[in-house]
Amino acid sequence: MSREFVMNTYGRFDVVFERGLGSRIYDDTGNEYVDFVSGVAVNCLGHSHPAIVNALTEQSRKLIHISNYYWNTEHTLLAEKLVENSDHSKVFFCNSGTEAVEGALKLARKYGKLKSNHKNVILYMNNSFHGRSMGALSVTGQPKYQQDFKPLIGGVKQVEFNDMDDLIKSFDENVCGIIIEPIQGEGGVLSANIDFLREARKLCDQYDALLIFDEIQCGIGRLGSLFAYEQFGVIPDVITMAKALGGGFPIGAFMSNERASIALCPGDHGSTYGSLNKLKAQYGVINEIRGIGLLLGIVVDDPKAFVNECFNKGLLVVTAGTDVVRLLPPLNVSQADLEAALKILEEVMEIMSNEVSSVVISWT
Ligand SMILES: *Cc1c(COP(=O)(O)O)cnc(C)c1O
Numbered sequence: 001m002s003r004e005f006v007m008n009t010y011g012r013f014d015v016v017f018e019r020g021l022g023s024r025i026y027d028d029t030g031n032e033y034v035d036f037v038s039g040v041a042v043n044c045l046g047h048s049h050p051a052i053v054n055a056l057t058e059q060s061r062k063l064i065h066i067s068n069y070y071w072n073t074e075h076t077l078l079a080e081k082l083v084e085n086s087d088h089s090k091v092f093f094c095n096s097g098t099e100a101v102e103g104a105l106k107l108a109r110k111y112g113k114l115k116s117n118h119k120n121v122i123l124y125m126n127n128s129f130h131g132r133s134m135g136a137l138s139v140t141g142q143p144k145y146q147q148d149f150k151p152l153i154g155g156v157k158q159v160e161f162n163d164m165d166d167l168i169k170s171f172d173e174n175v176c177g178i179i180i181e182p183i184q185g186e187g188g189v190l191s192a193n194i195d196f197l198r199e200a201r202k203l204c205d206q207y208d209a210l211l212i213f214d215e216i217q218c219g220i221g222r223l224g225s226l227f228a229y230e231q232f233g234v235i236p237d238v239i240t241m242a243k244a245l246g247g248g249f250p251i252g253a254f255m256s257n258e259r260a261s262i263a264l265c266p267g268d269h270g271s272t273y274g275s276l277n278k279l280k281a282q283y284g285v286i287n288e289i290r291g292i293g294l295l296l297g298i299v300v301d302d303p304k305a306f307v308n309e310c311f312n313k314g315l316l317v318v319t320a321g322t323d324v325v326r327l328l329p330p331l332n333v334s335q336a337d338l339e340a341a342l343k344i345l346e347e348v349m350e351i352m353s354n355e356v357s358s359v360v361i362s363w364t
Contacts, residue, residue, distance in 0.1 A: 020047025098131030112176025188321025189297025
């Protein structure tokens with residue numbers, strides 16, 4: 001089978017998907033699944049939404065690529081939309097979340113350099129995920145992603161997520177930026193404390209450093225507001241975004257306020273949570289429910305077995321951290337699909353609470 005020609009870097013389910021519609025997806029043998037992975041928070045309007053299909057079709061008939069030497073209207077219109085709906089003023093576009101993170105890190109370095117030659121330290125959180133390029137990986141505080149690729153870039157320092165003392169201790173005048181996910185997605189749907197984010201804001205002002213929020217997973221509507229920072233009431237200097245920004249088309253961006261951009265020159269479904277809480281009370285399977293809006297994590301003893309049981313029953317969900325099952329439905333998920341997913345989740349909890357062992361297929 002031609003799979004042998006693809007580099008073996010991801011553990012995949014043994015399934016071939018052929019087409020999708022809304023929050024439903026179909027494999028090559030005609031099985032139907034409710035897709036609560038959404039390409040890991042990418043397909044914000046589900047599969048094959050006409051708005052996305054039409055935009056891609058129409059644009060590709062006009063222009064696909066023109067380089068950065070020239071302007072095109074759509075590019076500036078999107079920047080204008082993002083700025084008009086935020087507290088920020090300048091946008092840089094790229095192709096992925098990782099690149100957006102790279103850009104934000106470089107912006108912080110350059111911002112620091114304008115102030116002093118020693119101002120180059122970037123703080124990041126343990127348990128974070130920011131991407132797999134060398135820079136982004138260097139601020140990804142999880143040994144499993146970093147260990148085989150050292151040495152990574154210098155001038156970075158890890159802070160305990162939500163540990164105020166560690167945050168205060170780590171700051172000094174050599175810090176040029178700090179990168180935080182308002183909700184750590186990959187790391188286990190762990191929300192930042194508002195006080196922790198406020199303190200980070202305060203320290204960035206005090207030491208003249210840039211506060212960077214990585215909203216690649218939690219932004220663009222997933223928490224119920226366009227930007228994740230709106231849920232926390234703390235305004236970052238720089239925001240990275242990607243995933244849902246393109247709805248499946250690969251695009252990333254970072255956006256900054258006036259303060260940060262001096263460094264760069266030319267060069268609703270409240271009911272989901274409620275229903276899950278009911279299931280938590282009913283079955284002894286869920287240890288905890290985390291998250292906001294449609295970025296939800298359910299903490300269970302054996303997330304892989306849970307995800308596999310869901311898969312077998314036709315619901316796609318994905319693990320996060322070591323003990324979390326992540327639910328990332330499309331933002332326009334229908335009530336019917338939500339109920340179908342909840343029914344499967346309930347069936348799986350019923351099975352898991354009876355400790356029927358499941359066949360774990362090979363993925364990591
Ligand atoms: C997915 C993700 C990234 C990396 O984005 P890519 O588009 O996959 O490069 C970075 N940060 C966070 C928080 C993410 O969830």
